[in-house]
Amino acid sequence: VNIFAQRLQLQERLTTEIGKALQDCLEPLGVAVMMECRHMCMEMRGVQTTGASTRTQFRCGHFSSPRYWTEFESAVHGDKNSRMPPTATPQTLATTKSTVSCVDPKANDTIGELPSATSMDTSRVATEADNYRLYQSCATNEVEVMTKIIVDFMRGPSLGQKPGLSVLDIGAGNGRLIETIGSKRSIEAYRAFEENGSLSEELKQVVSKLGLNQESCVVLTKTFSEETSIQEAGGQADIVLLSHCLYYSSSKQSFVHHAIKFVAPGGMLFIFHRWNPGETLDSLSSALYDASVLHHMHVFDVLLNLKHLSKEERIRVSKYTNINLSHQCDSTTAMHGCLAIECFSDDTMTNTSISRKVSYEARRKNPHAIVTPGTLTGIQSCLRAAALGTLGSHQVCVVGGGHSANCYADNAIVIDMKRWDHVVVDSLTETVRVGGGATIGAITVECEKYGLVVPLGDRPSVGMGLVLQGGINHLMRWRGLACDNILRVEYVAPSGELQVASSAEELFRFRGAGPSFGVVHEITMKAYKLGEILAQTTDYLLVHHVDLSQVMLRYSEIATNLPDSLCLDGFLYWPSHEALAFATASFDTDGENGPSNIPGIADILPTDFYSSKIQDEPTWCKLSDLFDRELYMTERFHLRNAAVPGEVLPAKLRSLKRCLLFATLDGACGSGLSEIVRSAPTKWAYIHFLHGGGAAGAVEPSESAFGCRNWAFAAVITGRYPDGNQALEMATVCWLNKAVETVMPYAAGVYGADLGPTDYQLAQHAFGDNTRRLALLKRLHDPLNVLSSCCPLLTEERAANILNPSPYKGPRVVIIICGRRFAGKDWLAEAVQKSLARLLGKNGSSKVSIASLSDATKRMYAAENPGVDAARLIHDRQ
């Protein structure tokens, strides 16, 4: 059976081939073969066929005679009627007869008088009652899980607001799925394809009870194929269910592509496909990846009585499905995997109102798959699949706002959180719940409606990566870093488990190193009452001979002594080829005194430092207005472009950034920083100084992963080069590395947000004294380093070890077998070795070896103990 079952097979052919092989090899007077199999595709299509099995027979020679055949049948099976399950309905037992010709010339030749062709019965017979019940309970569980996924989606952001939904049910079976879905969410239009006449009749009954309008509810007793048109299906639908239809499709990929055309914008295609032994998840999923349609995949477990599975097959099944075979299983049962694959149609992708662009650096990477899960189960599946490597990748990246290079990695599974963009403000508790895919612009605008603000960053499109890694902002002197305001984090852990962090201990790692510990789907943050902010910008065009270190010193001194309610940012940049400029931008959250009343703020530089000065009137504005007023977004900042006659301006500039943290900008540090701008390969480079300290510095370093707190200025060193100019790109990379090297000795730390997974040295400066604690937490919570595409927490050696595990060096179990006299210890050792090896199974990392006393030791023992026979000690091992 094993030999013939290895190839692409049908039960009928398998039966014939076995019979013919026996006939060929043994040349007996007759051969009878009876096969009884369960077909999951048949069972999954409805409860009516559940528990049924298909029996095929092959008979030739003497067994063609009814007498021998009856004897054979009763010997093999006994009286089949006595074995029918009590729960089986007469319909279940209905026998479908079909005759298959098995031309058997050899049998004819050899056996002479026997018929030249044999006939086979293909009949459905019920199996034992206990198996039936076992299967029932598991199938029910699966439908429950599937239903939950679909209902979650129907109630989610895409379709949640729609009063009634349209459903196209392909391969609807007897309607168990639609019956459950229909009871949980209002359905406006339903169209089903079910080729089986009796199932479709039952389906009609089920659907009639859903209370749908008769015209909008059509059950077609026919097959859905690649020829089926959208008109025939009554148009596109919000939910398209493709239930167990892929088995016989010659190209699963094109079948799926065709089905996708039936999905309305904002809708979803759900594919339920049962993985059968021999077909790997990889092969199926890669077909879907190629089509760029894979949305996400759930692997379910169903308990089945699959006696035919060998031990190896069970191990394989358990590996692919992440199921512990010992769970609920006796020795004769095994688990079987099932996939539900959610796909977005290309239309749905492009029509969606939220489109998330990722950074240029991220786009240059080549991920294994990009998925946009809309359910928690989807996120969980991705993490579990990465931990097991079942989708061909061991790494998961997350797209929040997509601003860093770390949201994509080569060969990684990328989870795009764009569908988790909710922002819910609670004005009573002054808190806001935000989805893991929300942007700071959306959060700011929503909070403003309630007169609240959350300390976030300065670009509206930046996402959760900012909050989870720090969040330097204009309100930080007043209310701390963004991460200091996290109250609760809901996330999917690297193991795939749903978890919540709300205590100080649990929140520690999410306040600065969040991306290393989970895929965050919701954060609750503290919000503050704030009306408007008084903002003012001043630009100084510096004279040529100015000592830039003096400019830095003046700025540093004045800014450091300002009250916590006021932030004074600085910019060092080139407004023209001729001269550098220094600009300040003040943000006053307590504008009662006004900036002019604060000594020195209006005029931080003496008049002999600059040739001209432009100063805005201080204006009241909302936090969201500041997004457009950031100096590097203003026209004045880009004046340089217009100032050089005849210069061809690059259509697009790309930028590279590094952010270092300084306690002060005086002396050598100030000189180093100003030299950096002068030596940049292009004059589009600049340094943005964000004024820190205050509340951001008041937090104890040990209270959050963002361990570097003793700084007053964050300096974002930015190099820019024209898009496509590789020489200038390389020069900018080198310049930036050199710049960091130059000023690093004066820095209090490094901002970890934009560090890449191989920046091991800089990462230590980002986490300071917390480095060791975070490394331990990482090993505890993400031992396989699944979330490794961000600022690294492990040492380079440790990370490499996880990728390529070195031979086992850890503790070992030593079993000592001893006895005072007589033989048998070696024999016992071998027996123990065999049993242990069997117990540990195919776990490649465990090895059981025997070490006996050496002959030399035995000789020594014999020499030291009179009367001991050395020869017997060495040779008598019986």
Ligand SMILES: Cc1cc2nc3c(=O)[nH]c(=O)nc-3n(C[C@H](O)[C@H](O)[C@H](O)COP(=O)(O)OP(=O)(O)OC[C@H]3O[C@@H](n4cnc5c(N)ncnc54)[C@H](O)[C@@H]3O)c2cc1C
């Ligand atoms: C134009 C610009 C302006 C900036 N302004 C500021 C600023 O004002 N203040 C400041 O502090 N920083 C600022 N930054 C730096 C910024 O904080 C980082 O680049 C940050 O990593 C971007 O986060 P993101 O979600 O937009 O990016 P992404 O690239 O999507 O994510 C960055 C990292 O966070 C992880 N991540 C994102 N979302 C989740 C999630 N839901 N769950 C788990 N992990 C997640 C990703 O895996 C990735 O490692 C700015 C950057 C740019 C490019």
